[in-house]
Amino acid sequence: xxxxVVTSDQWLTARQELRTQEIALLRxxxxxxxxxxxxxxxxxxxxxxFEGPGGSARLVDxxxxxxxxxxxxxxxxxxxxxxxxxxxxxxxxxxxxxxxHSRDTTIALxxxxxxxxxxxxxxxxxxxxxxxxxxxxxxxxxxxVTLDEDxxxxxxxFRDKATLERDGEPFYTQGEQGGVSVFLRExxxxxxxxxxxxxxxxxxxxxxxxLDLTPLGRQDSPxxxxxxxxxxxxxxxxxxxxxxx
Numbered sequence: 001x002x003x004x005v006v007t008s009d010q011w012l013t014a015r016q017e018l019r020t021q022e023i024a025l026l027r028x029x030x031x032x033x034x035x036x037x038x039x040x041x042x043x044x045x046x047x048x049x050f051e052g053p054g055g056s057a058r059l060v061d062x063x064x065x066x067x068x069x070x071x072x073x074x075x076x077x078x079x080x081x082x083x084x085x086x087x088x089x090x091x092x093x094x095x096x097x098x099x100x101h102s103r104d105t106t107i108a109l110x111x112x113x114x115x116x117x118x119x120x121x122x123x124x125x126x127x128x129x130x131x132x133x134x135x136x137x138x139x140x141x142x143x144x145v146t147l148d149e150d151x152x153x154x155x156x157x158f159r160d161k162a163t164l165e166r167d168g169e170p171f172y173t174q175g176e177q178g179g180v181s182v183f184l185r186e187x188x189x190x191x192x193x194x195x196x197x198x199x200x201x202x203x204x205x206x207x208x209x210x211l212d213l214t215p216l217g218r219q220d221s222p223x224x225x226x227x228x229x230x231x232x233x234x235x236x237x238x239x240x241x242x243x244x245x
Contacts (some may be wrong), residue, residue, distance in 0.1 A: 002215070003215050039194060041184060041193045042192045043192075044059060044190040044192050046139075048138075049137060050062065050110065050133060050134055052131070059183070059190050060185060060190055062106065062132065063183075063185050066105055067104040067105070067184065067185055068103075068104060068106070068182070068183070068184055068185070069108065069185070069190075070105060070180065070181075070182050071107075071108055071181045072087070072090065072091065072094075072107070072108075072178075072179075072204075073110055073111075073143065073145040073179040074087045074091065074110065074131070075145075075176040076111035076113035076117070077112060077113065077176050078112055078117070078135060080113065080117070083111065083113075083118075084176070084178070085228060086227065087178050089205070089207070089227055089230075090178070090201065090205060091125070093205055097128070097129060106130075107129060108129060108131065110131075110133075110139065110140075111132075114135045125229070140176075143195060144177075144179070144195075145176065145177050145178065145179045146176055146177070147174050148175075156177055157197040158197075161173050177198075178197065178198070179195060179196065180197075180204065181194065181195040182194040
């Protein structure tokens with residue numbers, strides 16, 4: 001659908017009206033961000049062990065000496081040969097970690113798949129983030145991103161199984177799910193400060209934010225999923241490179 005064509009003065013009037021809405025949204029977002037920062041924290045008492053690029057690591061090791069840690073719970077079942085395309089899309093939207101490091105913050109991926117499956121897929125995708133396997137630990141179950149009621153009561157996005165089914169979201173009651181969790185280090189103590197799941201992680205999807213600026217928008221179409229791993233689009237989209245001399 002093409003936009004209505006108007007005069008410059010008419011466009012300016014419409015744009016000024018939209019600016020008022022954008023400012024209101026910005027203020028509401030700032031208020032939510034402040035409330036998020038003010039959340040209380042929970043001491044992580046379990047001694048989780050992960051397998052990472054450098055071998056075994058405890059949760060406190062994932063901080064890499066920094067004060068804050070953001071973990072993206074990347075959906076990668078041990079039985080799968082590649083990671084989830086939706087989680088891959090989100091990971092593609094993570095910028096260079098140096099910017100987070102400069103603010104005393106580490107970002108890492110954690111999946112239940114073993115490192116033997118993570119490593120080739122990470123090479124294929126070209127990601128430089130540290131990626132750890134939680135295989136063999138209860139980490140995924142405790143943070144409600146692997147759902148199996150034979151292991152632990154089902155809870156996703158802070159709703160139990162009955163609520164999820166009542167809300168028409170039974171697909172969130174089993175298997176691997178995505179999520180993001182935030183931790184703060186106080187010496188050797190680790191505090192869990194925040195987690196988000198499902199659509200509440202949309203803030204992390206930079207591609208959608210760019211598409212929301214355009215007249216065609218996200219171009220989502222029910223029943224016609226467009227999302228692929230970034231090397232599976234036709235034609236393959238490659239990163240822009242400066243001209244050679």
